[in-house]
Amino acid sequence: MPWLLLATFLVFCLLLPAAARAAEPLLVLSYHDVRDDVARKGDADAYAVSTQNFAAHLDWLSGHGYHPVSLSQVIEAAHGRAALPSKPVLITFDDGLRSLYTRAFPLLRAYDYPALAAVVTHWVDLPAGETVDYGPRPFTGDDFVTWSQLREMQASGLIEVASHSHDLHHGVTSNPQGNVTPAAVTRRYEEASKRYETETEYAARIRADLARSKAELQRELGRAPRAIVWPYAAYSSVTNAIADELGMAVSFDLEGRSTPMPSDLHGLARLLVMNNPTVGDLAYQLRHDDERTGMRALQIDLDSVYDPDPQQTERNLDALIERVKQIGPSHVFLQAFADPDGNGSADALYFPNRALPMRADLFNRVAWQLKSRAGTVVYAWLPVLGYELPDPAQRAALAIPGARADEVYRLDYTQPEVRRLVAGIYEDLAAGSYLEGLLFHDDAYLRDTELQDSAAGDSQARTQELIGFTLELKRAAERWRPKLKTVRNLYARPVLEPQSEAWFAQRLDAFNRAYDYTALMAMPWMEGSRDPERWLDRLVAAARRHDPQLTQTLFELQTVDWRTRQPIAAQRLKAQVRRLLAQGVRHLGWYPDDFVADRPATADAREAMSSRSYPYLEQ
Structure with missing residues (x-):
C-alpha cells in the first residue's frame, strides 16, 4: 500500500546518520x-x-x-x-x-x-x-x-x-577626484605620480598587512x-x-x-x-522573504554626466545625486561606456582599461557617490559585443561577419581574441570600481543570418552560446568583485513571438535560469504599438508563461518616444506603472532617466519608481 511505503521511507530517513541528511x-x-x-x-x-x-x-x-x-x-x-x-x-x-x-x-x-x-x-x-x-x-x-x-x-x-x-579598516584614495573607498579592495590612486597602484603593488600591500596581523595574533594568543x-x-x-x-x-x-x-x-x-x-x-x-522585495531601477546615461569642463561634470553629478536621493530607487543601472554618437556601441569607456580609450575616469566616482550619498545599489551597464576598437584593421577583423551596416557594430564572440579582449574590459572595470552587479546591454543579440556556422544554426544553442559568453564576463569581473548580481536586457519580440528567438538568440526562460533578473524591454512605442497599454498587457501575460510569479522579470519602460523624440507624458507613465503592479509585476525600471532636464519630473518619478513605502513628500 502507498501509505506503508511512505511510512517505511520516513522511518528510513529518521535512521539516517546526521551527516547524510x-x-x-x-x-x-x-x-x-x-x-x-x-x-x-x-x-x-x-x-x-x-x-x-x-x-x-x-x-x-x-x-x-x-x-x-x-x-x-x-x-x-x-x-x-x-x-x-x-x-x-x-x-x-x-x-x-x-x-x-x-x-x-x-x-x-x-x-x-x-x-x-x-x-x-x-x-x-x-x-x-x-x-x-x-x-x-x-x-x-x-x-x-x-x-x-x-x-x-x-x-x-x-x-x-x-x-x-x-x-585595513579605513579608506584610501580611489580615483583622481579624491573619493575614498575600502583599503582592502582599492587600487590606491597616488596623486603625486598621477597613477594607480599596479596589481603587484596592491597585492604586496594586502599581503604585508595580513602577515603582520597573523604574526601578532600568533605571538599574543599562541x-x-x-x-x-x-x-x-x-x-x-x-x-x-x-x-x-x-x-x-x-x-x-x-x-x-x-x-x-x-x-x-x-x-x-x-x-x-x-x-x-x-x-x-x-x-x-x-x-521575511527577500525575493518578495520589488526592484525599482533607473537606467542612467553617464554620457549625460560627462562634460569636457570638469566643473560642469561636478554640477551634473550633483544634479544626478540629488534627483536619485529624491526619487529613492532601489537600484541604478549606470552606463560605464561612452556612446556619444548614440549608435549603441562603445566608442570609449569611463574607467581605466586595456582595450579602448578612456573618455574620463568617471565611473567609479559616480558609482560611489550614488552609493554613499544617494544610498542606492549600483549595477554597471556595459556592452557584451558592441566595442568599436580604435584600430580600424582590428575592428574589421574581429567584427561579426555579414552584419548589416545599419545594425549595432558587434564583435564576433566566437573568436578567442574577442573573448579575451571583452573579458579583460570587465575585469578592468571591477578592479577599479564599486559595483554590486552587471547589466548586460541590449547589443547581445545575433541575427539568424549572422555566424551561421555557430551551433550549427540551432537557435536555442546560439542563445546558450551567448549566455555562456556573458557568464564568462561575469566570472572575469568576479575576480575583483565577488557575488555580482546579473541582469540582461531582453527585447520584447522573443517573448511575444517565440519563433523570433532565431532573429535575436534571446529567450526569457533561458535568461531567467542564467541571470538573477531579466530586464524585459517593455517599450511599446519602440515596437510600433498603436495601443501601448494593451501591448503591455500582452507582454505581462506572455512573460508569466515563463516566470509565473514574475520574481525575476523586470519590466523596463521607455520614457521617450524615440521616433518622435518626445517624452512620454508623466501621467501616462504613472498609469502604466499602476497597471503593471495591478497585474502582479514586482520589478520595474525605466530608461532614459533625464536628470539634466528633470524628465520625468522628480515628483512624478518618485511616485512611480521609489522603493520607499511612502514615497511622497511631507506637506
Whole structure:
C-alpha cells in the first residue's frame, strides 16, 4: 500500500546518520558594540546594540530552536566530516571593541554560546594619543579589548579570534577626484605620480598587512587565525587567495543572511545587526522573504554626466545625486561606456582599461557617490559585443561577419581574441570600481543570418552560446568583485513571438535560469504599438508563461518616444506603472532617466519608481 511505503521511507530517513541528511543553512549574525545606554531608535552609533536587546536575542534564538555553533564546527561541516545541528547559528563580533569583553562575553558564557571575534590588531595595540574615527566619536585604546582580555576569552573555549586585518579598516584614495573607498579592495590612486597602484603593488600591500596581523595574533594568543573578516565586508578572490596562503581559509561578507552547508568557506553570508533591533525586529529579519522585495531601477546615461569642463561634470553629478536621493530607487543601472554618437556601441569607456580609450575616469566616482550619498545599489551597464576598437584593421577583423551596416557594430564572440579582449574590459572595470552587479546591454543579440556556422544554426544553442559568453564576463569581473548580481536586457519580440528567438538568440526562460533578473524591454512605442497599454498587457501575460510569479522579470519602460523624440507624458507613465503592479509585476525600471532636464519630473518619478513605502513628500 502507498501509505506503508511512505511510512517505511520516513522511518528510513529518521535512521539516517546526521551527516547524510539534508543540511540546513548556516545563519551568521554580525554584531559590533554592546552597550547599556543605546537609544531605542536613532542612536548615534547605528551598529550598537543594547545589552538588554542582545540578551533577548540570545534568549529568543535558544527558545526558537537555533543551535549555536563554533567556527570549528563550521569548518568540519564544510569539509563533510560532520553535520551541523538543526538551525545552526554562528555569532560574530567585528572590530574588537571593549564591550565584547565587558558586556557580550558574560552573556555568551551564561547561554553557552560560542562566538568568533574579529580584531584589528593595530587597534588592540593602539598607541597612546592615537584615535580611531569610529563614527559617533573618536575612539581611544580604552575602547578596544586588550591582549590579556582576548587571552582570557580564548581560554574559555567559547571565543575564537579571527583577523580583521592589521590596519585595513579605513579608506584610501580611489580615483583622481579624491573619493575614498575600502583599503582592502582599492587600487590606491597616488596623486603625486598621477597613477594607480599596479596589481603587484596592491597585492604586496594586502599581503604585508595580513602577515603582520597573523604574526601578532600568533605571538599574543599562541594561535594563528583561521578566519579573516574583511573590513566593510570588502574582498575579492585575489585577497582571499592571499589570506589562504597565510592560513586564513575562512572569510565572511555581509551578503544575505545564511549559507547552505556544506559550502565553500569563502564569503560566508552574514546578517548585519543594526539599529538596535528588538526581538521582534530580529525575528522579522530572519523570517521575511527577500525575493518578495520589488526592484525599482533607473537606467542612467553617464554620457549625460560627462562634460569636457570638469566643473560642469561636478554640477551634473550633483544634479544626478540629488534627483536619485529624491526619487529613492532601489537600484541604478549606470552606463560605464561612452556612446556619444548614440549608435549603441562603445566608442570609449569611463574607467581605466586595456582595450579602448578612456573618455574620463568617471565611473567609479559616480558609482560611489550614488552609493554613499544617494544610498542606492549600483549595477554597471556595459556592452557584451558592441566595442568599436580604435584600430580600424582590428575592428574589421574581429567584427561579426555579414552584419548589416545599419545594425549595432558587434564583435564576433566566437573568436578567442574577442573573448579575451571583452573579458579583460570587465575585469578592468571591477578592479577599479564599486559595483554590486552587471547589466548586460541590449547589443547581445545575433541575427539568424549572422555566424551561421555557430551551433550549427540551432537557435536555442546560439542563445546558450551567448549566455555562456556573458557568464564568462561575469566570472572575469568576479575576480575583483565577488557575488555580482546579473541582469540582461531582453527585447520584447522573443517573448511575444517565440519563433523570433532565431532573429535575436534571446529567450526569457533561458535568461531567467542564467541571470538573477531579466530586464524585459517593455517599450511599446519602440515596437510600433498603436495601443501601448494593451501591448503591455500582452507582454505581462506572455512573460508569466515563463516566470509565473514574475520574481525575476523586470519590466523596463521607455520614457521617450524615440521616433518622435518626445517624452512620454508623466501621467501616462504613472498609469502604466499602476497597471503593471495591478497585474502582479514586482520589478520595474525605466530608461532614459533625464536628470539634466528633470524628465520625468522628480515628483512624478518618485511616485512611480521609489522603493520607499511612502514615497511622497511631507506637506
